[in-house]
Amino acid sequence: MIYNGxxxxxxxxxxLQIGQALGENAAFPLVGHDGEIARDEEGxxxx
Amino acid sequence: MTPVSGATREVRNEQERDLxxxxxxxxxxxxxxxxxxxxxxxxxxxLLNAEVVAELRRRLAxxxxxxxxxxxxxxxxxxxxxxxxxxSEPVKFLDHELDSKHNQNHEGMAWRNxxxxxxxxxxxxxxxxxxxxxxxxxxxxxxxxxFKPGGGGSPTAMHQDYASWPFDRKGAIxxxxxxxxxxxxxxxLAYLEDSHREGPLGLAGKxxxxxxxxxxxxxxxxxxxxxxxxxxxxHWDLTVHGAGPNATDVVREAYLTRFTxxx
Numbered sequence: 001m002i003y004n005g006x007x008x009x010x011x012x013x014x015x016l017q018i019g020q021a022l023g024e025n026a027a028f029p030l031v032g033h034d035g036e037i038a039r040d041e042e043g044x045x046x047x
Numbered sequence: 048m049t050p051v052s053g054a055t056r057e058v059r060n061e062q063e064r065d066l067x068x069x070x071x072x073x074x075x076x077x078x079x080x081x082x083x084x085x086x087x088x089x090x091x092x093x094l095l096n097a098e099v100v101a102e103l104r105r106r107l108a109x110x111x112x113x114x115x116x117x118x119x120x121x122x123x124x125x126x127x128x129x130x131x132x133x134x135s136e137p138v139k140f141l142d143h144e145l146d147s148k149h150n151q152n153h154e155g156m157a158w159r160n161x162x163x164x165x166x167x168x169x170x171x172x173x174x175x176x177x178x179x180x181x182x183x184x185x186x187x188x189x190x191x192x193x194f195k196p197g198g199g200g201s202p203t204a205m206h207q208d209y210a211s212w213p214f215d216r217k218g219a220i221x222x223x224x225x226x227x228x229x230x231x232x233x234x235x236l237a238y239l240e241d242s243h244r245e246g247p248l249g250l251a252g253k254x255x256x257x258x259x260x261x262x263x264x265x266x267x268x269x270x271x272x273x274x275x276x277x278x279x280x281x282h283w284d285l286t287v288h289g290a291g292p293n294a295t296d297v298v299r300e301a302y303l304t305r306f307t308x309x310x
Contacts, residue, residue: 001215001216001219002216003214003215005213006122006213007120008211008213009121010154010191011213022188022214022307023186023310029164029168029186029187030186031176031185031186031306032174032183033170033174033178034170034174035169035170035173036168036173036187045184
């Protein structure tokens, strides 16, 4: 799912860049079957 | 450090015990997962308990409402419009936003208040989301309330959510959680069955999308039944949905969480 820049009162506030995948933006929590999955300093999931 | 009294500690422990419910698993029945994928919607009875619902309502009461014209103003920022432009004519296909009897919203609480983030990312809620999406991972992308006022709350015309969102593709789900008991005359959410297969149909505003796409008049209207506080329903971003008026004096309160795939 890629951000396309169309204005929106929520998504405008989260530092998204046009063309960025939502899953790559640390503003959006990653979740799994047991709840939130922590990200490391580079935004990658801690496994 | 300020000492914590025994009474305060007891209250905190009580709240933690209540909210620990969020760490419990919700097993989505296979039939509901199949219904979401095959027909565009699902039911999650008893997703939240009374304690979590009460805390959501209490916290929402402290949150600011989203301005009625917020979505339209965001649209008008496109193309480098000036501040004067953003305050000019409303966007025709967002006319429902300006109707204070339509819905009042709080938005993005989970991005400024840890309690809402705990709810949205919980095993209870997020775990249900990944089951529904048939994924191992997802991204929590939005939370928003929809409060349809009592005393003549306006109906919500049949529409898709997808057209209002800044994404390049379909695939997001909404978990719509009732925060009060919702009777059939309060405007529970209803869907056009199988409409998630239609593809994007565009913005509709107060216009019922069936008037633009007459073949949808043949689609079966499903759900729209009474819900208990804590019950939830789920739909895709392309599922056509809407709600009747709120004919009661009670505000129809709902809290929504939205998820999409992580890849």
